[in-house]
Amino acid sequence: MxxxxxxxxIAALLAETQDSSRPTMSDAPISSFEPSPAVKNxxxxxxxxxxxxxxxxxxxxxxxxxxxxxxxxxxxxxxxxxxxxxxxxxxxxxxxxxxxxxxxxxxxxxxxxxxxxxxxxxxxxxxxxxxxxxxxxxxxxxxxxxxxxxxxxxxxxxxxxxxxxxxxxxxxxxxxxxxxxxxxxxxxxxxxxxxxxxxATDEVRVKKSANDGGTAEQQHLMQLKSKNDGKLQSSESFVNAKESERQMIEHELLNRVNALCEHAVMIGLEPHRMPYTEMQRKLFGEIQEKLRALQKNDKELSGHLKELEEARSVAGSLEAKIANGPVNVEINxxxxxxxxxxxxxxxxxxxxxxxxxxxxxxxxxxxxxxxxxxxxxxxxxxxxxxxxxxxxxxxxxxxxxxxxxxxxxxxxxxxxxxxxxxxxxxxxxxxxxxxxIVIPMYPRDLKISVLMAVADLRWQVAKEKASYYWMEEGLTGQYYQYIENQKLKGDLKSYFISDYVLWLTKEVNGVQRMDKELRAIFWRFVPFNQQKKDELKKRSVVYQELYQRDINRSMSDGY
Structure with missing residues (x-):
């Protein structure tokens, strides 16, 4: 390329990774293709x-x-x-x-x-x-x-x-x-x-038949089925997640209740047992928190189960209609x-x-x-x-x-x-x-190629989440306003991808290559893990100030 x-x-980062000592492979012409008699595979x-x-x-x-x-x-x-x-x-x-x-x-x-x-x-x-x-x-x-x-x-x-x-x-x-x-x-x-x-398919393909009267109806049914399949998959995922969460909370609750019910024998007053210890008294509050979490989980799980039941009912109805239709729809x-x-x-x-x-x-x-x-x-x-x-x-x-x-x-x-x-x-x-996402297999630097793909994914997801307000809210809004203030021209997403690569190749190691305002946007909306933040704040006043902003925001109601 x-x-x-x-x-x-990105070109500069790729240049840094080039190994000038790597030998160049020979491109000597090959005149024969070794076509020996075929053998069984x-x-x-x-x-x-x-x-x-x-x-x-x-x-x-x-x-x-x-x-x-x-x-x-x-x-x-x-x-x-x-x-x-x-x-x-x-x-x-x-x-x-x-x-x-x-x-x-x-x-x-x-x-x-x-x-x-x-x-x-x-x-x-x-x-x-x-x-x-x-x-x-x-x-x-x-x-x-x-x-x-x-x-x-x-x-x-x-x-x-x-x-x-x-x-x-x-x-x-x-x-x-x-x-x-x-x-x-x-x-x-x-x-x-x-x-x-x-x-990126618009419609599921439909085989043509001699009688095309039902084709439009079948296409509509297939479109409805695709939408319902999405709802079905989403509901199924949420139900699985909430069931896993419930199992984890119940396990934690059971451990605390068991710990609460353990009483040692009172020495000198046998067979009477000791009252709750200070540690056991703290379990009262923890048990109440777990019960509230279970109550919230149950409410959400009930809603997702209802959505799943409705989606399955609709799926059954659509499949029956499609099966009785005038044309067959299939991957072809x-x-x-x-x-x-x-x-x-x-x-x-x-x-x-x-x-x-x-x-x-x-x-x-x-x-x-x-x-x-x-x-x-x-x-x-x-x-x-x-x-x-x-x-x-x-x-x-x-x-x-x-x-x-x-x-x-x-x-x-x-x-x-x-x-x-x-x-x-x-x-x-x-x-x-x-x-x-798509990754080339033989790039100059695989890490940068994967970073570009993840940056692209991150940008598009953030933009879709912000919807009509993508130029005003969240990651895309803050970044758009920064680029506007810098009076930069060109593709906004390309700028972001380049900065994301810089963020995870240089700034992640404490090498300051970003503008102060840009670094603040990434620190808030594309944050490193907490361990990396703790490490960076000790290396420079620049990161220490950003770290303090996190603390201030966490203490405010609008965070």
């Missing part, structure tokens, strides 16, 4: 039981589980398969033939200008191949090498260096984290299976086509207009470290760190209660630097649905 496309602040795709849980939001989870394993101990044999290249392209028709022709010319070409032309042609040819393969990702018998091509952009293993081949062979293939982070092949698989809705190839176009647009956006759009993995362009490559576990580690520093990163406020909702994460195999948010939440369920 061209540095001119990046915000100057020994790899089968197994359904991961954890997949079903990724869509549901569990509001009782407060943080990411620590990643205990980043790579497998032993390399998998996928990239050593003699017929890898042939298996990748077999059965894919004209798009595969086109990829073979263009890739052959690109790798054997010695003229720089011609090589540039073939690079551009390869972009179109590759994405046509992806378009052809995307609907097949739901097929559990699909050869594993086709998934590797879709997941990592690896068409030809000989384009690896030996070290890169070893690295990618040790990548953990299955999602055992319980988090909604998907590689591209997994994303299309979830879309094709219906477990994941289309990205048209939906996969729609999502393919969306994902391709996402891939372009991670790279930028003047970036490296080349879609095939090659040592010529891959310069990331093992920890700096956008593998699932690496991305989750960075997201966990962001949430630790910025506890509100994935929180959404509803009725003055913060709900932690981790977004869907799509990992695209591009050489881009831009991470971004595609959707802050589902339009039919703004309360508990997951947003969608």
């Amino acid at each position: 061209s540095d001119q496309e990046l915000d100057p602040t 020994p790899f089968g795709q197994k359904e991961n039981p954890a997949d079903a849980g990724h869509k549901n939001v569990d509001l009782s989870i407060t943080k990411f589980a620590p990643i205990e394993k980043f790579f497998e101990d032993e390399p998998a044999p996928y990239f050593d398969e003699p017929s890898y290249y042939k298996t990748c392209l077999t059965g894919e028709g004209q798009p595969a033939q086109r990829v073979h022709q263009v890739l052959s010319k690109y790798l054997t070409c010695t003229d720089a200008k011609d090589r540039t032309v073939y690079r551009q042609q390869m972009v179109m040819a590759y994405w046509e191949l992806v378009h052809n393969m995307a609907p097949k990702m739901a097929d559990l018998t699909l050869p594993k090498v086709k998934r590797m091509m879709m997941r990592f952009g690896v068409i030809l293993p000989s384009l690896f260096s030996p070290e890169q081949k070893q690295l990618f062979s040790k990548v953990i293939m299955d999602n055992n984290t319980g988090e909604p982070v998907y590689y591209m092949d997994e994303w299309f698989k979830e879309i094709a299976s219906g477990r994941l809705t289309l990205s 190839k048209g939906d996969i086509d729609t999502e393919y176009n969306t994902v391709r647009q996402m891939a372009k956006m991670t790279v930028g207009r003047q970036g490296n759009q080349f879609p095939v993995f090659t040592r010529e362009f891959y310069h990331s470290t093992p920890q700096g490559t956008g593998f699932r576990e690496n991305v989750l580690k960075i997201m966990a760190w962001i949430e630790e520093m910025d506890p509100g990163a994935f929180c959404r406020i509803h009725k003055n209660t913060a709900h932690r909702i981790v977004p869907y994460v799509l990992l695209v195999p591009t050489y881009g630097d831009f991470g971004f948010c595609w959707e802050p939440f589902d339009r039919y369920n703004r309360i508990t649905s997951r947003g969608r």
Whole structure:
């Protein structure tokens, strides 16, 4: 990607991370593709039981589980398969033939200008191949090498260096984290299976029939069902959260009651027992607080259960009407086509207009470290760190209660630097649905790419929450007024993303790079965790003043 496309602040941060001593990979032409006779594919795709849980939001989870394993101990044999290249392209028709022709010319070409032309042609040819393969990702018998091509952009293993081949062979293939982070092949698989809705889709597609009289009615019913599904999911999440809260309060109450009922024998006055101790008398107030909390919880739980019951009743009614309708509505190839176009647009956006759009993995362009490559576990580690520093990163406020909702994460195999948010939440369920962020897998600095995506998500959620008053209230209002006062021109969100990256790369370590007024906005609306605040206040008078403001606000009624 061209540095001119990046915000100057982010470009400078990326420059700081560049390792000038890192050797440049050779791009020596490869004249043969090792097309040995085809062998039976020994790899089968197994359904991961954890997949079903990724869509549901569990509001009782407060943080990411620590990643205990980043790579497998032993390399998998996928990239050593003699017929890898042939298996990748077999059965894919004209798009595969086109990829073979263009890739052959690109790798054997010695003229720089011609090589540039073939690079551009390869972009179109590759994405046509992806378009052809995307609907097949739901097929559990699909050869594993086709998934590797879709997941990592690896068409030809000989384009690896030996070290890169070893690295990618040790990548953990299955999602055992319980988090909604998907590689591209997994994303299309979830879309094709219906477990994941289309990205930024206006309507559910409806098959045409000879009699289109009922089509409009079916579309209306499907729209109502989508809205009700959002309400159903939201109610279910709230019920689960309130039940978990009730269980926790009851457990704490029971412990206190048991402690209250323990009386030691009064020495000299046996069998009489001691009166309440000073510690036990303090339990009276605590027990009353727990009872009040249970009373409040019960009222809220009753309301959510009623909403859940109504939503299920409406769902049953709508499903019955749809089943008796004149047309069948289902996830079909048209939906996969729609999502393919969306994902391709996402891939372009991670790279930028003047970036490296080349879609095939090659040592010529891959310069990331093992920890700096956008593998699932690496991305989750960075997201966990962001949430630790910025506890509100994935929180959404509803009725003055913060709900932690981790977004869907799509990992695209591009050489881009831009991470971004595609959707802050589902339009039919703004309360508990997951947003969608996109991360390039081969960036110059993975941490900055993930920070950009989280910043984008944070901005869009804050803006939607403030609604019509986004230029006046909350984070977006304060930031908008600051930018106006500075008389800065340009995209407001881009400014915020740049400042958020600065906040969590420099200011988090006490390195003062922000304007005083801007730092105060972030300190209040994008606060660090309490431990980090306590640490920073000891390092500088600047942070000490901000810390004191927190104390003053907490003592005021308007806080």
